[in-house]
Amino acid sequence: MHPRQTALDRLFRDAIGEQTVYYRHHPGKLLNAQHPVNLADTPRTLDERALIDYLCCAFVPGSRTMFAGVSELRPGVDWDGLGLAPTDAPLLLDSNNFDRPLDWYAKHLKELLTTVISEHLAPLAGQPIGVFLSGGLDSSLVAAFVKQLHDGDVHTISIHFGDAYANELEWSGMVAEHLGTQHHVLEITERTIHERTADVMGMLDDPIGDPLTTPNLVMFEKAASLGLRHIFNGEGGDPTFGGPKNVPMVLHQVYGGHTDELAAMYFRSFQKCFDDLDALLNPQIQRPGVHELSQLLHPYLSDDSAVMQSFLNRLMWMNVRLKGADQILAKVRDIGNATGVQAHSPLFDKRIVQAGFEVPAALKLDGRREKAVLKDAVKGLLPDAVIERPKSGMMVPVQKWFRGPLKPWAEELLLGKEACIAPYIRQEPLRAWLEYAPMTYPRHGVKIWLVLALELWLKTHGFERHAWPQLARKWWTFR
Amino acid sequence: MKCIHCQSNTPNKLARATSKCSACLHRFAFTGLPQMDFVVQADHKGGTSQQRPPAYANHIAVTDMLFQKAIIAVGSAGKYSFTIKQLYYEFMRRLPAPATAGCGTAVGIIALMPLMLAMGVGGAGGGSAPAKVAGPPMSFDSFTHYYYNQWRRIHGEPEGLVDANPNTATPTPVLPELLNYSFDRCLIVDNADIAAMLVANRFHFENNCAVLSADGAYPAPDRRDAIMTMLGRNPDLVVAYLHDASASAFAAAATLRSAEWFGDRRIWIADIGLSPRQAWAQKLLVEHGEKSVVETRLPTDELDWLNQGYTCSLSGIRPAKLLKTAYMGLSEASKATYQDDWDSMGGFFLMGYMWSPTGYAYHDAGFSPWMGGGDTAAFDASAPDSFG
Numbered sequence: 001m002h003p004r005q006t007a008l009d010r011l012f013r014d015a016i017g018e019q020t021v022y023y024r025h026h027p028g029k030l031l032n033a034q035h036p037v038n039l040a041d042t043p044r045t046l047d048e049r050a051l052i053d054y055l056c057c058a059f060v061p062g063s064r065t066m067f068a069g070v071s072e073l074r075p076g077v078d079w080d081g082l083g084l085a086p087t088d089a090p091l092l093l094d095s096n097n098f099d100r101p102l103d104w105y106a107k108h109l110k111e112l113l114t115t116v117i118s119e120h121l122a123p124l125a126g127q128p129i130g131v132f133l134s135g136g137l138d139s140s141l142v143a144a145f146v147k148q149l150h151d152g153d154v155h156t157i158s159i160h161f162g163d164a165y166a167n168e169l170e171w172s173g174m175v176a177e178h179l180g181t182q183h184h185v186l187e188i189t190e191r192t193i194h195e196r197t198a199d200v201m202g203m204l205d206d207p208i209g210d211p212l213t214t215p216n217l218v219m220f221e222k223a224a225s226l227g228l229r230h231i232f233n234g235e236g237g238d239p240t241f242g243g244p245k246n247v248p249m250v251l252h253q254v255y256g257g258h259t260d261e262l263a264a265m266y267f268r269s270f271q272k273c274f275d276d277l278d279a280l281l282n283p284q285i286q287r288p289g290v291h292e293l294s295q296l297l298h299p300y301l302s303d304d305s306a307v308m309q310s311f312l313n314r315l316m317w318m319n320v321r322l323k324g325a326d327q328i329l330a331k332v333r334d335i336g337n338a339t340g341v342q343a344h345s346p347l348f349d350k351r352i353v354q355a356g357f358e359v360p361a362a363l364k365l366d367g368r369r370e371k372a373v374l375k376d377a378v379k380g381l382l383p384d385a386v387i388e389r390p391k392s393g394m395m396v397p398v399q400k401w402f403r404g405p406l407k408p409w410a411e412e413l414l415l416g417k418e419a420c421i422a423p424y425i426r427q428e429p430l431r432a433w434l435e436y437a438p439m440t441y442p443r444h445g446v447k448i449w450l451v452l453a454l455e456l457w458l459k460t461h462g463f464e465r466h467a468w469p470q471l472a473r474k475w476w477t478f479r
Numbered sequence: 480m481k482c483i484h485c486q487s488n489t490p491n492k493l494a495r496a497t498s499k500c501s502a503c504l505h506r507f508a509f510t511g512l513p514q515m516d517f518v519v520q521a522d523h524k525g526g527t528s529q530q531r532p533p534a535y536a537n538h539i540a541v542t543d544m545l546f547q548k549a550i551i552a553v554g555s556a557g558k559y560s561f562t563i564k565q566l567y568y569e570f571m572r573r574l575p576a577p578a579t580a581g582c583g584t585a586v587g588i589i590a591l592m593p594l595m596l597a598m599g600v601g602g603a604g605g606g607s608a609p610a611k612v613a614g615p616p617m618s619f620d621s622f623t624h625y626y627y628n629q630w631r632r633i634h635g636e637p638e639g640l641v642d643a644n645p646n647t648a649t650p651t652p653v654l655p656e657l658l659n660y661s662f663d664r665c666l667i668v669d670n671a672d673i674a675a676m677l678v679a680n681r682f683h684f685e686n687n688c689a690v691l692s693a694d695g696a697y698p699a700p701d702r703r704d705a706i707m708t709m710l711g712r713n714p715d716l717v718v719a720y721l722h723d724a725s726a727s728a729f730a731a732a733a734t735l736r737s738a739e740w741f742g743d744r745r746i747w748i749a750d751i752g753l754s755p756r757q758a759w760a761q762k763l764l765v766e767h768g769e770k771s772v773v774e775t776r777l778p779t780d781e782l783d784w785l786n787q788g789y790t791c792s793l794s795g796i797r798p799a800k801l802l803k804t805a806y807m808g809l810s811e812a813s814k815a816t817y818q819d820d821w822d823s824m825g826g827f828f829l830m831g832y833m834w835s836p837t838g839y840a841y842h843d844a845g846f847s848p849w850m851g852g853g854d855t856a857a858f859d860a861s862a863p864d865s866f867g
Contacts, residue, residue, distance in 0.1 A: 246660075247687050251688075253651075254657060255702070265684065268681070271685070310656055311654050312656060440803050
């Protein structure tokens with residue numbers, strides 16, 4: 001899409017953030033485009049605050065982007081281009097649905113899922129469809145609905161990381177067999193990571209430091225090679241129905257943690273580099289204070305509508321708005337666009353998200369039985385073992401890979417003379433991570449990946465460092 | 480004498496006369512002279528006795544730099560919060576060990592005789608009981624009274640010190656809606672200040688884990704009740720018990736089986752505490768208290784050592800190592816698959832020893848977070864992100 005160079009009437013983005021709108025102020029007009037690189041003359045200047053947010057979260061949350069001066073319209077926002085763009089749009093809920101029994105919510109959700117997935121499938125009748133199947137609850141239930149409602153072939157695609165590492169193939173295999181789909185299993189090796197990560201980083205509008213991006217690319221390409229033009233996934237189940245990511249924040253509250261620290265704890269909960277910033281950043285880069293950090297979360301924490309009185313709902317709302325729109329949906333959208341396969345994330349449909357927020361906290365989570373409503377809604381569609389299995393995230397073995405086969409690659413990229421991160425990130429901590437110097441919690445791999453993804457993203461988005469112009473500038477100053 | 484503020488040297492005589500740095504005029508907390516008229520020393524009967532230092536023979540020349548180095552070391556240069564007890568043990572490590580001469584030594588050697596014999600016969604490997612138990616150079620009370628308080632008067636409270644009474648500092652109540660939640664894991668610590676230190680260092684936050692003290696003192700009662708309610712909702716709870724190497728800590732383990740903890744639920748508790756052998760191997764500071772009679776399934780030499788009244792505190796370990804050890808112990812406990820037969824103790828491989836209602840089982844070849852060499856990098860943890 002070409003940028004609009006004229007003054008605009010309105011900018012609008014969909015409710016949950018499946019699509020994007022980027023904008024930049026230009027003398028006399030507001031430019032907008034679907035991708036920041038499409039905005040005319042987008043300067044390749046790094047937004048240092050966005051860099052800090054990325055190092056904390058592994059994505060760039062909120063309206064900032066890595067390109068200084070370019071902003072992203074927040075989901076659901078309708079803006080006339082005057083003044084500052086709104087930072088958030090409220091979720092519209094039906095208060096009649098706030099106090100119902102579990103059975104009602106389960107039935108209501110089942111009906112909604114049927115409606116939503118049918119709508120997605122209606123124009124695709126007869127076409128082969130793919131589902132990314134991890135073997136967890138969310139992707140399994142989407143696969144079950146798609147298989148039930150679609151009248152064409154259904155392919156399921158799963159991944160593993162080789163025999164040396166734990167995998168979920170047993171579960172995904174069980175679901176595929178139960179549903180009778182054409183099942184494909186892909187092996188992602190360190191070689192795949194080495195060869196394809198630069199490609200996937202080149203596809204993303206903003207960097208994403210989650211190691212699953214490269215496996216996702218391989219899955220999309222497999223779908224394309226099978227002739228599939230549409231894939232479905234289970235993204236969205238966690239942020240909307242109270243997945244395990246909230247537990248650290250809940251513990252913080254239970255142990256009397258101060259509300260002022262909430263923003264810092266939210267950044268910490270990503271288990272990336274929040275506590276490494278001082279060691280990691282070059283001294284000339286300004287660190288944000290507590291107040292500045294809180295700004296990002298302010299729209300969610302200050303929302304005092306009835307449903308957001310609940311601490312849990314506020315956490316989930318932050319997850320939907322930030323991680324959902326800026327990482328999960330951004331990732332599948334950008335990779336999908338680049339590979340010519342459209343990704344459908346029905347659990348991120350506005351109606352499903354609304355239904356998730358209407359469920360009272362007590363029913364969202366029954367002890368450690370997470371997503372209780374979702375589980376009850378899909379009873380009978382999937383084997384009970386799959387529905388009641390404990391949550392286990394997909395583990396990419398980066399901790400072992402960077403210790404062994406991928407170490408030289410990471411060293412060359414991060415410590416090399418032409419590293420794009422060099423003006424911002426100091427080498428000593430990177431060297432210590434690459435040497436696997438003792439760390440309280442062994443997170444060397446994810447941290448190396450975070451910076452390596454950033455480096456590759458900068459390289460593929462025109463932020464390369466050229467030694468020569470800098471030398472010339474120095475010479476000029478000296479003269 | 481070196482000033483901790485400007486790093487400049489003041490001649491010792493001048494420093495002692497003025498108690499001030501000659502360059503920046505900041506006050507010295509210590510000038511290398513004794514802080515007391517009488518050195519208060521721990522005697523080996525558990526109490527303290529006052530005795531005049533024999534012509535400074537045993538005198539400790541404490542300076543501000545020495546004390547500051549202890550603060551920096553215990554908190555890994557400001558990275559971790561620590562308890563005053565941990566600072567005490569760190570400080571003790573920097574002082575020369577007291578002379579073990581005269582009557583005390585004779586008693587010590589006699590007391591250790593059967594232990595050494597037992598070791599020779601048993602030969603379970605992995606460290607042996609120290610031949611001499613010197614005890615700390617000064618008691619904890621002397622440390623706080625003469626050294627810590629003096630430091631605080633001059634330089635203020637060290638940064639990172641865990642509040643001595645953490646329960647008063649957290650008035651925010653637990654939100655009722657959160658009681659529907661539960662946690663995957665629970666770490667029970669035998670003393671409250673170590674539990675508070677772990678929470679101050681966000682162990683609970685990083686490990687998705689409730690932290691409670693075995694004596695019920697931490698956290699405060701209302702918060703504790705809320706946490707116990709939440710823990711009650713998880714049928715697959717992983718519980719680990721972290722404790723000192725002392726007879727009382729091993730005896731306290733039995734109370735965790737009482738109804739007030741987990742009722743009649745069949746929840747295995749992994750013992751990731753410090754065993755005597757592990758304490759010996761790490762050459763931790765050993766103290767001596769009351770003799771006792773504890774029955775556990777530890778090897779005889781370790782059991783004898785405990786029953787002689789020897790103890791070794793977790794506070795003697797720096798927060799960085801303690802956090803890492805607790806993390807590794809909990810990770811192993813989470814991975815373990817327990818036998819279905821609750822009453823049988825056979826076949827355990829976890830963490831050196833385990834306990835059940837029937838007592839301790841000891842398996843020497845098992846994993847122990849303390850013996851693991853501290854190489855957490857060997858554990859594989861990557862981004863727990865799912866793709867739905």
